[in-house]
Every structure is written in structure tokens, then in C-alpha cells.
Amino acid sequence: MATGHGHDDHHHGPAKGITRWLYTTNHKDIGTMYLVFSLAMFLLGGTFALVIRAELFQPGLQFVTPNFFNQMTTMHGLVMVFGAVMPAFVGLANWMIPMMIGAPDMALPRMNNWSFWILPFAFLMLSSTLFMDSGAPNFGWTFYAPLSTTYAPSSVTFFIFAVHMMGVSSIMGSINIIATIQNLRAPGMTYMKMPLFVWTWLITAYLLLAVMPVLAGVVTMMLFDIHFGTSFFSAAGGGDPVLFQHVFWFFGHPEVYIMILPAFGVVSEIVSTFSRKRLFGYDSMVYATSSIAFLSFIVWAHHMFTTGMPLAGELFFMYATMLIAVPTGVKVFNWIATMFKGSISFETPMLFAIAFVVLFTMGGFTGLMLAISPADFQYQDTYFVVAHFHYVLVPGAVFSIMAATYYWLPKWTGNMYDENLGRLHFWLSFIGINVLFFPQHFLGLAGMPRRIPDYALQFADFNMLSSIGAFIFGFSQLLFVFIVIKAARGGKKATAEVWDGSHGLEWTVPSPAPYHTFSTPPVIK
Amino acid sequence: MANVSKDAAHGDYDQPYYVPEQSKFPILASFGMGLFIFSMGHMLNDLKANESATLWSWMTFAGFAVLAVTLFNWFATQVRENHQGMAGPQLKRSYVLGMYWFIFSEVMFFAAFFGALFYVRMWVVGWLGGEGDRGVSNMLWPNFKASWPLLSNPNPELFEGPESSMAWPGFSSVAHYLPLWNTILLLSSSVTVHIAHTALKNNQRQKLTLWLGLTVLLGLTFLFLQVTEYREAYHELGLTLHSGIYGSTFFLLTGFHGFHVTLGAFMLSVMWFRALKGHFKPEDHFGFEAASWYWHFVDVVWVCLFLFVYIF
Numbered sequence: 106m107a108t109g110h111g112h113d114d115h116h117h118g119p120a121k122g123i124t125r126w127l128y129t130t131n132h133k134d135i136g137t138m139y140l141v142f143s144l145a146m147f148l149l150g151g152t153f154a155l156v157i158r159a160e161l162f163q164p165g166l167q168f169v170t171p172n173f174f175n176q177m178t179t180m181h182g183l184v185m186v187f188g189a190v191m192p193a194f195v196g197l198a199n200w201m202i203p204m205m206i207g208a209p210d211m212a213l214p215r216m217n218n219w220s221f222w223i224l225p226f227a228f229l230m231l232s233s234t235l236f237m238d239s240g241a242p243n244f245g246w247t248f249y250a251p252l253s254t255t256y257a258p259s260s261v262t263f264f265i266f267a268v269h270m271m272g273v274s275s276i277m278g279s280i281n282i283i284a285t286i287q288n289l290r291a292p293g294m295t296y297m298k299m300p301l302f303v304w305t306w307l308i309t310a311y312l313l314l315a316v317m318p319v320l321a322g323v324v325t326m327m328l329f330d331i332h333f334g335t336s337f338f339s340a341a342g343g344g345d346p347v348l349f350q351h352v353f354w355f356f357g358h359p360e361v362y363i364m365i366l367p368a369f370g371v372v373s374e375i376v377s378t379f380s381r382k383r384l385f386g387y388d389s390m391v392y393a394t395s396s397i398a399f400l401s402f403i404v405w406a407h408h409m410f411t412t413g414m415p416l417a418g419e420l421f422f423m424y425a426t427m428l429i430a431v432p433t434g435v436k437v438f439n440w441i442a443t444m445f446k447g448s449i450s451f452e453t454p455m456l457f458a459i460a461f462v463v464l465f466t467m468g469g470f471t472g473l474m475l476a477i478s479p480a481d482f483q484y485q486d487t488y489f490v491v492a493h494f495h496y497v498l499v500p501g502a503v504f505s506i507m508a509a510t511y512y513w514l515p516k517w518t519g520n521m522y523d524e525n526l527g528r529l530h531f532w533l534s535f536i537g538i539n540v541l542f543f544p545q546h547f548l549g550l551a552g553m554p555r556r557i558p559d560y561a562l563q564f565a566d567f568n569m570l571s572s573i574g575a576f577i578f579g580f581s582q583l584l585f586v587f588i589v590i591k592a593a594r595g596g597k598k599a600t601a602e603v604w605d606g607s608h609g610l611e612w613t614v615p616s617p618a619p620y621h622t623f624s625t626p627p628v629i630k
Numbered sequence: 631m632a633n634v635s636k637d638a639a640h641g642d643y644d645q646p647y648y649v650p651e652q653s654k655f656p657i658l659a660s661f662g663m664g665l666f667i668f669s670m671g672h673m674l675n676d677l678k679a680n681e682s683a684t685l686w687s688w689m690t691f692a693g694f695a696v697l698a699v700t701l702f703n704w705f706a707t708q709v710r711e712n713h714q715g716m717a718g719p720q721l722k723r724s725y726v727l728g729m730y731w732f733i734f735s736e737v738m739f740f741a742a743f744f745g746a747l748f749y750v751r752m753w754v755v756g757w758l759g760g761e762g763d764r765g766v767s768n769m770l771w772p773n774f775k776a777s778w779p780l781l782s783n784p785n786p787e788l789f790e791g792p793e794s795s796m797a798w799p800g801f802s803s804v805a806h807y808l809p810l811w812n813t814i815l816l817l818s819s820s821v822t823v824h825i826a827h828t829a830l831k832n833n834q835r836q837k838l839t840l841w842l843g844l845t846v847l848l849g850l851t852f853l854f855l856q857v858t859e860y861r862e863a864y865h866e867l868g869l870t871l872h873s874g875i876y877g878s879t880f881f882l883l884t885g886f887h888g889f890h891v892t893l894g895a896f897m898l899s900v901m902w903f904r905a906l907k908g909h910f911k912p913e914d915h916f917g918f919e920a921a922s923w924y925w926h927f928v929d930v931v932w933v934c935l936f937l938f939v940y941i942f
Binding site: 128209210213218222223226227230262269279280283284285289315325332334336337341343348355416625 | 874
């Protein structure tokens with residue numbers, strides 16, 4: 106149904122050589138570039154994390170100075186959030202959304218390539234700060250003023266501009282994704298027939314458009330405070346450092362949903378395929394995703410309970426935050442109900458997806474604990490917070506990206522990956538991640554603060570355990586790289602359907618997917 | 631082609647969606663932007679450290695030039711492709727959606743600064759003056775009295791306050807109140823660009839260029855008055871970027887608005903030259919429409935500024 110011959114141009118294959126990648130307008134090429142870039146940043150940010158964990162293996166200062174330690178925590182956070190997780194999801198969106206809705210490409214193909222190519226320049230600039238005299242930014246990835254303004258190293262200027270560039274890239278990417286979904290759906294592909302991955306990305310793109318400009322705004326205020334003498338974040342001039350936190354978290358809280366909503370979409374696709382059942386409660390999934398997006402705008406100050414907000418503010422943000430558990434619970438319930446009585450098989454994508462459901466839910470529960478304002482005074486700025494957000498980000502967002510890679514890799518490369526190695530990768534990651542982050546809950550509850558290179562002796566055992574987990578998890582990602590490269594170079598040929606229970610337009614085109622798909626739209630009944 | 635589109639729900643699919651094969655613009659624009667911003671970072675840091683920034687200034691300029699020339703050619707290509715009939719109705723709708731969502735993101739950019747202004751006015755200044763739940767912060771500067779517009783800062787040695795503000799001067803001196811004239815100018819320019827748009831739709835070309843040209847002139851007059859206002863602020867009122875939170879919010883809000891007016895006026899003047907060259911048809915003039923939407927958006931932002939920065 107999808108193979109009607111289109112315009113002559115569409116029979117062209119990819120160009121040869123490096124210019125294919127530099128000049129491309131093809132959503133699959135651009136998706137690949139995003140994914141490869143994200144993997145490179147994942148390994149870079151992971152290296153920073155291993156420096157941190159090596160230093161924390163034992164109490165006392167072993168390898169790095171405290172200032173360099175701070176640079177590592179800062180760069181680790183920035184690189185992972187803006188370099189690894191977000192571009193990975195944009196890469197998946199580029200590859201899959203046009204194929205899932207029967208579109209010939211993204212809506213604005215040249216701008217699509219611009220969105221990507223800004224990123225390498227932005228991260229080159231950010232990474233170059235590591236080699237400057239002042240050292241890299243050292244104020245944490247949340248860059249609170251006045252640490253990031255009055256007391257910042259001079260490299261903060263490059264950090265600010267890098268964030269501006271990432272913002273431009275994200276905004277153009279989101280405009281493209283929204284326009285594609287609104288305008289390029291094949292005839293008959295109504296909104297409520299769209300795969301859930303497309304739905305979650307539509308809402309994510311909306312969130313990005315709403316908050317990336319706010320991030321640009323807050324770093325612009327920093328820039329003016331630093332270079333042009335304004336006093337936004339200086340109480341001496343009538344401003345307020347807490348103002349920084351309000352504006353930052355108005356971006357920051359939707360940002361965490363930007364990093365998890367596409368993961369919800371991925372997991373919904375995978376759980377349904379490997380349970381060989383339709384997704385349970387599709388409509389409620391859509392409404393739950395929209396509710397989470399709406400709520401994400403009115404909960405930001407739960408990151409700031411200890412800043413001395415008025416009591417009414419504490420209460421409002423506490424209850425609003427707890428409300429998010431309702432739509433999130435709907436989602437978890439739907440995934441479990443989808444698996445219920447399904448004929449489940451446990452290929453690697455499904456293993457990662459099930460681990461996602463379990464471990465993400467755990468991260469959600471610790472989130473509820475943190476939402477309780479009076480209790481948060483104890484947890485604030487401890488390793489409990491670190492454990493919480495790593496549980497939602499690593500076995501949450503990162504596991505979903507790996508699940509998606511294994512799930513769609515046969516469609517991208519035309520070859521099956523090595524299933525045994527995939528499962529080995531899963532189990533090493535699963536064990537590594539829990540050994541790495543689970544003890545951090547106890548450390549935090551016992552009072553170990555985050556972002557310090559040294560700690561009191563009573564924290565030693567759990568820290569050593571955590572560092573062992575970190576190295577297991579870190580090095581098992583090399584196995585992931587090996588599996589992906591191996592599948593890209595050859596292996597058992599994949600069929601068009603790839604999986605038994607696969608459903609949706611992307612599985613109607615051959616594997617590997619031709620360079621141009623759906624040049625003329627398929628008709629969906 | 632024809633055999634495929636029969637099943638299509640509507641005529642959009644008669645023409646295949648135009649996907650350009652390859653383009654050098656994105657990578658060139660990224661390179662230009664990277665060079666521009668990286669050099670500007672060095673320039674700012676050198677200036678702050680009181681070192682010579684000549685080399686980096688030139689590099690900043692070079693990066694900007696690469697970016698600008700690339701974008702100019704990119705837009706020119708886009709226009710040419712449209713004249714060659716490559717853009718079908720579906721692609722044109724992508725442009726419209728793209729512009730809508732771009733303006734939405736611009737709204738959110740201004741929302742960040744308005745949010746900062748409201749937060750400061752509603753809470754921060756009061757708290758610093760000893761009111762409410764966080765009034766204890768008054769211990770830092772016990773002599774500080776909360777007021778808005780804030781003419782005397784908590785620490786006047788670090789941030790010397792302005793002598794007077796931009797607030798409404800009363801009806802007696804209304805004739806010298808530049809923001810009011812600027813409001814009138816911008817509001818009328820929204821009307822004139824709308825008249826130009828209607829003329830374009832009715833294929834009245836002379837009327838189009840006349841009213842569009844008038845819109846650009848009104849925009850430029852606005853900018854001239856704003857520069858005058860800034861000069862007065864700096865030289866007569868002592869109101870600068872350094873004069874505490876009032877100056878900070880005032881100059882960033884009005885400054886970014888002025889920057890957007892500059893962009894909008896530039897876009898409209900490009901449209902004016904295109905209109906002179908005979909571009910645009912009554913039923914096909916997305917470029918003009920996008921520029922005029924942007925102009926209306928800038929106008930709405932100004933109304934908010936006039937109300938919340940100047941009047942109240």
C-alpha cells in the first residue's frame with residue numbers, strides 16, 4: 106500500500122561520502138546523527154561520572170581537587186541532560202515519527218539538519234571550558250545564583266552561550282516535530298489512532314517550546330548580571346537569588362517530563378508488542394500524558410521547599426506535586442494491565458521495558474517522599490535526592506532509550522542484534538544500576554550531602570558499594586556499543602515485521618527501511 | 631502520481647511533499663553561529679578583564695557575517711523554490727504552523743522576564759523592606775524602605791539608584807511622555823500593516839507598498855524615540871543597567887522588545903522590497919503574513935510593557 110512511485114527525486118539513494126551527513130535533509134540520516142551524537146555524549150558524561158565515583162570510592166581526597174570534582178558533577182549533569190538524553194529522544198523522534206504517521210519526511214527538512222548541527226558546536230564550546238585557565242563551570246548543573254554569577258569562573262560565559270545554542274536547537278527541533286505531527290499525518294491517521302510514542306512526543310515538543318525560552322531567559326539574566334551590571338539575582342540591588350531558582354525550575358520541572366514522556370511512549374509500544382496484546386487503556390494514556398504535562402507547570406517550587414517560601418506556597422506546591430502521582434499511576438497500571446494475561450516473551454527490549462516499569466515506579470515513590478514538604482527539609486541536598494532522580498533518569502529515561510534502540514535497531518540496520526549479548530548487557534546494566542544507586546538512598550537518609558568530594562567515615566561502605574556498581578554499569582555500556590556496531594555491520598537478516606506482535610506503519614516497510622519511505626502517503630483505515 | 635492520490639482525503643496530496651535533497655545552509659549556519667557566539671564569549675570575558683578584545687571582536691563580526699549571509703541565501707532559495715512551484719499547499723501549511731509555534735516560543739521568552747518583574751514587585755522588594763514571611767531579610771539593610779519604582783536600593787554603595795523612574799508623569803505633562811507616543815505609533819503600525827495586507831489580498835499593489843512602507847516608517851520612528859528615551863534615562867535620570875532591579879527589569883524588558891521591533895521592522899522592509907520586485911500573489915504570500923504576524927506579536931508585547939513597566 107505504501108509503495109506507489111513518487112516524484113523522481115525520491116528514487117535517489119543517499120549521497121556518497123561525508124557530505125551525505127553534512128548536507129543531508131533526510132530524517133533517517135538526521136535521526137542517526139542525533140543518536141550517534143547522543144551515544145558519544147553518554148560515554149563522555151559517563152566518564153565524568155566515573156571520575157566522581159572513583160573519588161568517592163574511599164573517604165579522603167584521592168584523585169582530584171575539590172574544585173575539579175565540582176566541575177565533574179556540573180559537566181556530568183549538563184552533558185547527560187542536554188547532550189545524551191534529550192538528543193537521543195530527538196533522534197528517535199526523527200527516525201520513527203515520520204514512519205509511524207506515514208509522512209515522507211519531517212515537515213521542515215533543512216531546518217531539521219540545522220537543529221542537529223548546532224549541537225556539536227554547542228558541546229564543543231562547553232567542553233572546551235575544561236581546558237581553560239578558569240576551569241569548567243563548577244556550580245552544579247542547576248547553576249544556582251550567586252554561585253553561577255558573582256562567584257562563577259569566567260568560563261560561565263561560554264556555558265551561558267552553549268545553553269542558548271542548545272535552546273535554539275531544541276526550539277527548532279520541537280517546531281519541526283509539532284508541525285510534522287499536525288500536518289503530515291497520512292489520510293485516516295487521526296489523532297487518536299497515532300502510536301503512543303507520537304502522542305508523547307507531541308506533548309513533549311509542546312513542553313520544550315514552552316520552557317526552553319524560559320531557560321534562555323534565565324541564562325540571559327545571568328549574562329547581564331555578570332557582564333552588564335544588572336542586579337536580577339543580587340539582593341543588594343533589590344533582586345533576589347531565589348528569583349533565579351523560580352525561573353530556573355519553571356524550566357527545570359517541565360524539563361524532567363521532557364526527558365521522561367517520550368520514554369513513556371517507547372515503553373508503551375514495547376510492552377504492547379511483546380505482550381502480543383493491544384495497549385490497555387490507550388485513551389487514558391493520552392489523557393494521563395496531557396495531565397502530567399499540565400501539572401508540570403505548577404509544581405516547580407517543590408525543588409525549593411527549604412528556601413523559605415510562605416507557608417501557603419509550601420502547601421500548594423506539595424499538594425500539586427502529589428497530584429502528579431495520579432496520572433503516573435494510571436500509566437503504570439495500564440502497562441501492567443497490558444502485560445496481564447498476555448503471551449509475553451522476554452527479548453532484550455522487553456527486559457529493559459519491564460525494568461523501566463519497576464524501577465521508574467521506585468523513583469516515583471521516592472519522588473512522593475520528597476514531595477512531602479516537612480520531610481523534604483531532611484532530604485534536601487542529600488544523596489537521597491541523587492538516588493531519586495537517578496532512578497527516574499537512568500533506569501527510566503536511559504533504559505527506555507536502550508529498549509528503543511534494541512526494538513528498532515533491526516528496522517534501522519536490517520539486521521538482528523545478538524540476542525544473547527543483548528540480554529547480557531541488560532543484566533549487567535540492571536545489576537550495576539541497582540548496586541550503584543540503591544545504597545545512595547541510605548546514604549542520603551543518613552545525611553550525606555551531595556556534591557562533596559570527601560565524606561565522614563560512617564558513609565564509607567555504601568559509597569564503596571555504589572562505586573563498584575558504577576564501574577559495572579559504566580563498562581557494560583561498552584558491550585552496548587559493541588552490540589550496536591555488530592548489528593550495523595551484519596547479522597541475521599530482519600523481516601519487515603521484525604517482531605511477532607509488532608503493529609503500526611513502521612513495520613510495513615522493509616528492513617532496513619528504504620532511504621525514502623511514504624513518499625506518497627499510505628491510507629489508514 | 632495521479633494513481634496514488636485518488637484515495638487521499640483531500641487535494642493536499644496531489645503534489646508530493648517537497649523534500650530538498652541536500653543543502654549546505656544548515657552546516658554553514660551552524661558554523662557561523664558557533665564562531666559568532668564562541669568569539670563573543672571571549673570578547674565579553676576580555677572586556678570584563680580589561681584586556682584588548684580586538685581580535686575576538688573581529689571574529690565575532692566574521693561569525694555573524696557567515697550566519698547572516700547564509701540565512702540570506704537560505705531565505706532567497708526558499709523564495710525561489712516557491713516561485714518555481716515546488717511548495718505545495720501542504721508544505722505551506724507547515725510554514726504557517728512553524729511560524730505559529732515560533733511566536734509561541736517568543737511569548738514564553740518574554741514571559742520569563744515578565745515573571746521576574748512580577749515576582750520582584752509582588753514579593754522581593756517587600757520582603758527586603760521587612761514585610762511578611764521573609765521580612766527577616768531586612769536585617770541585612772535595616773535602613774532600606776520598600777517602594778516601587780525602586781529609587782533607593784538596599785545597598786546604594788554597590789547599586790546606586792536612579793534619580794527618577796519612567797512612571798506615568800500625570801496628565802499635565804503627557805505631551806512629553808515618550809512611551810505614550812510610542813504606544814500610539816506601534817498601535818497605528820498594526821493597523822497600517824493590516825491595511826497593507828488587505829490591499830495585497832485585493833491585488834492593489836500601490837496601496838500595498840504605500841501602507842507597508844508607512845508601517846516600516848512607524849516602526850523606525852518608534853525605535854528612534856526609544857533611543858531618545860534611553861539617552862534621557864542614562865544622561866538625565868541616572869537610570870542605567872547598574873541602578874538596581876528597577877533599571878535591570880526596565881532595560882531588559884524594553885530592550886528585548888526593542889530588539890524584536892528591530893527584527894520585525896527588518897522583516898517588513900524585506901517584504902517591502904519583495905513587494906516592489908513584484909513578489910506575492912493575493913492567495914500566496916506566506917512571507918508577508920509571517921512578518922505581519924510577528925509585527926502584531928511585537929505590538930501586543932508592547933501593550934503589556936506599557937501597562938506593567940510604565941503605568942502600573
